[in-house]
Amino acid sequence: MKKILTMGLASLATALILPFAPGGPRAEADEPYKIGAAVYGLKAEYMRLWTTALERHPDVVSGMVDVTVFDGRYDASVQQSQFETMATQGFDGIIFVPIDIEAGAAAVATASMRDIPVVGSNTRVNSNQLASYVGSNDVKSGRMEAESVLECMDGEGNVVIIEGPIGQSAQIERRKGNLEALEQYPAVEILEMKTANWSRAEALALMENWLSAYPDQIDGVIGQNDEMALGAIQAIEQAGLDVEDFCIAGIDGVTDAMLAVKEDKMVSILQDATAQAQGALDVLMARIVGPDYQPKATVWEEIPFDGGSEAVYNVPWVPITEQNVDALLEEREKLTTR
Amino acid sequence: MPENHSARRSEQSFAGGRHTLARLLSEYGILLAFLVLVVVLSFASEYFLRADNIINILRQTSINALLAIGMTFVILTGGIDLSVGSVLAFGGIVAASLASEAFGGGVVHPLVALAAGLGGGVLLGAINGLFIAKWRMPAFVVTLGMLSMGRGFTFIYSDGMPVPRIDERFLVIGQGTFLGIPFPVLILAFVFLVSWVILYKTRYGRYVYAVGGNEKSAQVSGVNTRWIIFSVYAISGFCAALAGIILTARTTAGLPQAGQAYELDAIAAVVIGGTSLSGGRGTLTGTLIGALLIGVIGNGLDLLGVSSYYQQVIKGAIIIVAVLLDSFRKRD
Numbered sequence: 001m002k003k004i005l006t007m008g009l010a011s012l013a014t015a016l017i018l019p020f021a022p023g024g025p026r027a028e029a030d031e032p033y034k035i036g037a038a039v040y041g042l043k044a045e046y047m048r049l050w051t052t053a054l055e056r057h058p059d060v061v062s063g064m065v066d067v068t069v070f071d072g073r074y075d076a077s078v079q080q081s082q083f084e085t086m087a088t089q090g091f092d093g094i095i096f097v098p099i100d101i102e103a104g105a106a107a108v109a110t111a112s113m114r115d116i117p118v119v120g121s122n123t124r125v126n127s128n129q130l131a132s133y134v135g136s137n138d139v140k141s142g143r144m145e146a147e148s149v150l151e152c153m154d155g156e157g158n159v160v161i162i163e164g165p166i167g168q169s170a171q172i173e174r175r176k177g178n179l180e181a182l183e184q185y186p187a188v189e190i191l192e193m194k195t196a197n198w199s200r201a202e203a204l205a206l207m208e209n210w211l212s213a214y215p216d217q218i219d220g221v222i223g224q225n226d227e228m229a230l231g232a233i234q235a236i237e238q239a240g241l242d243v244e245d246f247c248i249a250g251i252d253g254v255t256d257a258m259l260a261v262k263e264d265k266m267v268s269i270l271q272d273a274t275a276q277a278q279g280a281l282d283v284l285m286a287r288i289v290g291p292d293y294q295p296k297a298t299v300w301e302e303i304p305f306d307g308g309s310e311a312v313y314n315v316p317w318v319p320i321t322e323q324n325v326d327a328l329l330e331e332r333e334k335l336t337t338r
Numbered sequence: 339m340p341e342n343h344s345a346r347r348s349e350q351s352f353a354g355g356r357h358t359l360a361r362l363l364s365e366y367g368i369l370l371a372f373l374v375l376v377v378v379l380s381f382a383s384e385y386f387l388r389a390d391n392i393i394n395i396l397r398q399t400s401i402n403a404l405l406a407i408g409m410t411f412v413i414l415t416g417g418i419d420l421s422v423g424s425v426l427a428f429g430g431i432v433a434a435s436l437a438s439e440a441f442g443g444g445v446v447h448p449l450v451a452l453a454a455g456l457g458g459g460v461l462l463g464a465i466n467g468l469f470i471a472k473w474r475m476p477a478f479v480v481t482l483g484m485l486s487m488g489r490g491f492t493f494i495y496s497d498g499m500p501v502p503r504i505d506e507r508f509l510v511i512g513q514g515t516f517l518g519i520p521f522p523v524l525i526l527a528f529v530f531l532v533s534w535v536i537l538y539k540t541r542y543g544r545y546v547y548a549v550g551g552n553e554k555s556a557q558v559s560g561v562n563t564r565w566i567i568f569s570v571y572a573i574s575g576f577c578a579a580l581a582g583i584i585l586t587a588r589t590t591a592g593l594p595q596a597g598q599a600y601e602l603d604a605i606a607a608v609v610i611g612g613t614s615l616s617g618g619r620g621t622l623t624g625t626l627i628g629a630l631l632i633g634v635i636g637n638g639l640d641l642l643g644v645s646s647y648y649q650q651v652i653k654g655a656i657i658i659v660a661v662l663l664d665s666f667r668k669r670d
Binding site for chain 2: 042043044045048192194195199200201204205206208209210212213215230231234237238239254255256259336
């Protein structure tokens, strides 16, 4: 409270002084909190959405928080050196989206040596020094998508599973969820399980080949992300088959998948980038500012904030349905307009 | 140093005995390997030789084959183009942005989008060519730089987001068929024929070989070597952009991360096809067979349900064997 008051006064003072003294030294309390967001890479749609959502957090917009995004370029060692940079520059806190579940621990240790709190988001890291984690449970999404495919197949027939890059935490956990659901349906056979590395182009070729290898035998396609499910749809359409004869699911809720849900070609589960990014910042700020901090993310209407003290916050998955797809697309439009 | 005559003679005769076999292998080795693979796969999977699967292979191969055709021009001059994957993404995203209502600026005629995408590819290729031909920089370095810059341009232009909702008329480029043959395959066939005519029926083609064989003597005999070197990179850029446009139309979205590491498969196809990395020797037909070989391996292993890990091992082994055969040929 005191800090906020001082900040208010200080900013009032600066507002009066600044126009006359541009570039002059600023009071310590007036300076925005310096938060670093170390994300594994900015090459895919999901992380772009996550970053945009973070930059639109009310505290960032108001100038209370100054966010710097560090692109980890899909390399654990790049992320490690970015943590070292942030530590030297005296960042107040870090939001961490690690590329690797194990290698990320060293980066967290670097920050905690300087008492910089680190909150994880979206992807997991095996570290007990992490202040908290705000993300979605991938095992659950894997189970949800597989269940929707299996229910759509009336519990019998053959499925193929298109996997993410083998060894990534999302692939491992989504596979676990996929197989958990499949165990409940003994009448369903898994014809093939193979990786297409999250890539639509790779999944397209893979599905084309499977359609040749198993003519008229594939009933369901479980894509561990949307891009690959979309590739499978493309293969089915180009083979002259009817997409409606297949039960197809993906995860993430990328824009193209929403459009495909709208056309009733697949089901998808939205991984809520806004909730993950803005929720993580709220939890981090609560650690820095203290219990007086008021969280701003809308996700706290669904799950309890608890003063930001929980070790893990599970952001719920949102199944995309024909009922909510238009609203979700509108929201997405807002997030992607430049 | 005293020479052991008898040993030397026996070595010679040993080499002589293998001479014809080595020659046969080096001339037709890849074609032979390709045919053997086809026969094996046709027994291993009853679906392999079915018409729709063959069409799949051709369609899947078309992207890499287009890259490899452009790459053949470059490698024949003794150069290399590492930037094709990035140029592919750039050309694809430029065309997609103009053919999509999602990108703002409205939808233009698909042919205009096509031309713009190709123009973008030629531009990046020409920048490569300028640095390599005019300022004599190593192709490896320049195109490595473009590999990074081209990808960067693509992400800046698209803001890192895919470009969805592409005009149906544009998608025909990747999804249409004529007499049951997919457009990507027809485009590949057309580009192959045109390239073949350029390389083997024109003076320009002879010059490409001449520059790669011995640039100095080509220059002395009046060949504008700088122009030849510049132009092959523009050709490679064109082919890469065309591949990117087909990929965009196939996947129904402009994907900024498309084509990563595609340069490796393209170079592999050229090398497997018997083109020498030092330039001056090689054939376009070889490149096509090389690309088909890579495509057939991928398809066959999918049909048989073999892990993609093996695919990488097999492809790598074939590359090494291909270069080994090439070194036999050089010794002759």
